[in-house]
Amino acid sequence: MYIMPNNLGRQYLLHAEEYEKKAVEVLRSGWYILGNEVKSFEAEWAAYVGAKYCVSLASGLDALKISFELLGIGEGDEVIVCGNAYIACVMGITVKGATPVFIEPDQYDNIDADKIEEKITDKTKAILAVHLYGQACDMTKIMTIARKYCLRVVEDCAQSHGNHWQGQKVGTFGDIGCFSFYPSKGCGAFGDAGCVVTKDEALAQKFRIFRNYGSEKRYHNQMIGSNSRLDEIQAGLLRVKLKHLDDFNKERCQIAERYMKEINNPLVRLPQIRPGADSTWHQFVIHCKKRDELQKYLEEHEIGTLIHYPIPPHLSEAYAYLGMKKGDLPITEQYAAEVLSLPMYNGMTSEEQDWVIACINAFQPEV
Numbered sequence: 001m002y003i004m005p006n007n008l009g010r011q012y013l014l015h016a017e018e019y020e021k022k023a024v025e026v027l028r029s030g031w032y033i034l035g036n037e038v039k040s041f042e043a044e045w046a047a048y049v050g051a052k053y054c055v056s057l058a059s060g061l062d063a064l065k066i067s068f069e070l071l072g073i074g075e076g077d078e079v080i081v082c083g084n085a086y087i088a089c090v091m092g093i094t095v096k097g098a099t100p101v102f103i104e105p106d107q108y109d110n111i112d113a114d115k116i117e118e119k120i121t122d123k124t125k126a127i128l129a130v131h132l133y134g135q136a137c138d139m140t141k142i143m144t145i146a147r148k149y150c151l152r153v154v155e156d157c158a159q160s161h162g163n164h165w166q167g168q169k170v171g172t173f174g175d176i177g178c179f180s181f182y183p184s185k186g187c188g189a190f191g192d193a194g195c196v197v198t199k200d201e202a203l204a205q206k207f208r209i210f211r212n213y214g215s216e217k218r219y220h221n222q223m224i225g226s227n228s229r230l231d232e233i234q235a236g237l238l239r240v241k242l243k244h245l246d247d248f249n250k251e252r253c254q255i256a257e258r259y260m261k262e263i264n265n266p267l268v269r270l271p272q273i274r275p276g277a278d279s280t281w282h283q284f285v286i287h288c289k290k291r292d293e294l295q296k297y298l299e300e301h302e303i304g305t306l307i308h309y310p311i312p313p314h315l316s317e318a319y320a321y322l323g324m325k326k327g328d329l330p331i332t333e334q335y336a337a338e339v340l341s342l343p344m345y346n347g348m349t350s351e352e353q354d355w356v357i358a359c360i361n362a363f364q365p366e367v
């Protein structure tokens, strides 16, 4: 049987009845936008993350875009971000014309905080800390630099639902924490969804106004906003998911622990966890110099894998206007050529894991 890189149906089946009950409840309520489910989910998510305010939005990309817009960061400004970020991170930065300044990743696949300071100019306005693959960046170093240069800090926690830096949940260090609830994320909705968290009450209120056509009072529009609201039905389903999130994360940790212990092939470099961080294993990402061969071999053995991400943002067509070329970010580019995400999902059986581990350990490239 084919093992998928991610299998959302399995996670759904673990609590199918609860989701179905909630969906029917919302459908029958007759109230579908900005109601009690949204209000309750926002309060519950803020409490879970340990943030003061949560404002739900339509997607993770919206969370990023609206953040930079409300922080007033646009044309002529620079924002620091890791080179191996997801493309959406960069699209959030550039929404109003700001320029992304890329920093190479370290061995933990996250931004190398020691390389940030050398890239700061008088145009630098913010750092976007992307907690990639479920692991926190070094928030101590990042916050120290931000304070020194008076920079804003936005955290992209799309892949990091519930993990910590030194015991504190990510999303609560900077000015704004952005989350995506895209179905494959830790606390995934059944469609698109996102939110921001912040400790700044005035800023939270700006997000609430922005997401609803820039109006606080119906038909009184105080700014050019957007329609970026979370649906009641998604909020209700997310409330069900959230109840199980810690258990989901625990299960992923167990799967990761087995991979860590049992994968043993000199061609494979296992993921590394930064001291002070824990991982919720959004992805289990190995590095392999023979990545393309390994991926093909696994596919032939009915094991699906993914690459996060094959083309780094600075080399993507969308950002050709930045004028960057191959060789500008050698570590980022090397990572793009060697990372591989192994199957990792709630409800993965130990037999499925046996097979993945056995195949990886048996892999030998043709010479």
Ligand SMILES: *Cc1c(COP(=O)(O)O)cnc(C)c1O
Residues within 6 Å of the ligand: 059, 060, 061, 062, 086, 088, 089, 130, 156, 158, 159, 180, 181, 182, 192, 193, 194
């Ligand atoms: C998924 C993701 C996003 C975008 O979220 P959407 O809800 O899909 O718009 C942004 N940043 C990172 C790191 C992501 O993984």
